Amino acid sequence: MHICGVISGQIKNCVRIAILLLLSLILAIVVNTFHPLRLPLLLTDGKRPGIPVGKWNELRYINARDAFNEVSAQQGILIDVRDTDDFSESHASGAVNLSYHEFDYVYPKFTEEVSDDRHLYIFCHGKLCGISVRVAERLLDLGFKNITIIKQDFEDWKASNLPVEKKGSEEM
Amino acid sequence: MNIVTVNRVFLKILKNNWSQRIFRIVIGGIFIFAGYVKLIAPDRFAQQIMAYEILPWGFVNIFTVWLLCLEILVGIFVVAGIWVRSCSVLLTGLCVLFIGAVAYALARDISLHCGCFSTASSGPARTWTSLWQEVLILLGCVNLWAAKYKRNVSHAN
Numbered sequence: 001m002h003i004c005g006v007i008s009g010q011i012k013n014c015v016r017i018a019i020l021l022l023l024s025l026i027l028a029i030v031v032n033t034f035h036p037l038r039l040p041l042l043l044t045d046g047k048r049p050g051i052p053v054g055k056w057n058e059l060r061y062i063n064a065r066d067a068f069n070e071v072s073a074q075q076g077i078l079i080d081v082r083d084t085d086d087f088s089e090s091h092a093s094g095a096v097n098l099s100y101h102e103f104d105y106v107y108p109k110f111t112e113e114v115s116d117d118r119h120l121y122i123f124c125h126g127k128l129c130g131i132s133v134r135v136a137e138r139l140l141d142l143g144f145k146n147i148t149i150i151k152q153d154f155e156d157w158k159a160s161n162l163p164v165e166k167k168g169s170e171e172m
Numbered sequence: 173m174n175i176v177t178v179n180r181v182f183l184k185i186l187k188n189n190w191s192q193r194i195f196r197i198v199i200g201g202i203f204i205f206a207g208y209v210k211l212i213a214p215d216r217f218a219q220q221i222m223a224y225e226i227l228p229w230g231f232v233n234i235f236t237v238w239l240l241c242l243e244i245l246v247g248i249f250v251v252a253g254i255w256v257r258s259c260s261v262l263l264t265g266l267c268v269l270f271i272g273a274v275a276y277a278l279a280r281d282i283s284l285h286c287g288c289f290s291t292a293s294s295g296p297a298r299t300w301t302s303l304w305q306e307v308l309i310l311l312g313c314v315n316l317w318a319a320k321y322k323r324n325v326s327h328a329n
Binding site: 013016017020021023024025027028029031032035037039040041042043044048049050051052055134137 | 211213214215216217218219221222229230232233234236237238240241242244245246249255257258259261262
């Protein structure tokens with residue numbers, strides 16, 4: 001009798017847990033729908049998590065070759081958000097280092113020197129690198145309007161035979 | 173007063189109905205607060221979850237919002253005294269999940285600014301010793317479950 005009671009208690013417990021999990025999932029969908037920082041719940045095309053829907057619409061994505069052409073034509077600024085060590089090892093010619101990990105220290109100088117209507121082209125170290133979007137998000141918050149993310153990042157830049165500067169050597 | 177007496181008094185306080193109620197409100201309140209402060213900026217919390225490098229990117233956003241709503245919902249149920257045993261099992265599971273995730277990241281030398289009670293990235297980075305807060309909450313959840321379990325068994329008998 002006692003064992004039956006314990007088993008039925010356990011089943012009741014499991015059902016309640018399932019109800020709570022389901023309720024919280026429904027609540028999550030409802031809350032997210034009306035949240036000012038609504039997140040895209042289903043991410044496709046390798047989109048980075050943690051970027052609200054509104055921010056996605058403010059960003060543009062192009063490949064390295066197009067970025068190179070646009071930077072030359074529109075006098076845009078290439079921004080490399082990798083760490084300073086990686087940047088000094090090698091970087092795209094003419095790129096400016098705005099390290100994600102040191103962003104809080106370097107952005108005041110950057111915003112002082114660069115006007116917010118300049119075209120910014122951001123990239124990091126690889127195609128699975130999410131920090132370029134995070135820096136883009138911070139720059140949008142700081143008032144910059146023309147921000148483009150370079151898809152495939154620095155790897156694609158090198159693979160496309162675009163100019164690279166290496167430590168201790170001249171431009172390649 | 174020797175150690176046995178202190179132990180007895182401590183157990184008496186723990187078993188007391190009122191202390192259990194206060195305990196429930198504190199534990200539930202912690203989860204409501206933790207969920208609420210992170211739900212204000214779910215984008216930042218999603219980025220923190222992404223930094224753990226455990227979940228595939230496609231699931232990070234939905235998991236973030238769901239986890240925060242689960243924390244708040246279960247916290248409310250615990251404070252209100254509804255389904256406390258089931259909720260304490262869930263909260264224990266959440267604590268184990270948090271401890272496991274932080275430990276996994278630390279073991280892989282990933283620098284974390286865990287968003288346990290905030291989404292600020294300027295706070296101190298997580299270390300092994302900083303796990304004490306999760307362990308403390310875990311003990312609280314287990315105590316909540318044990319107290320309710322004992323009461324249910326004694327009622328069944």
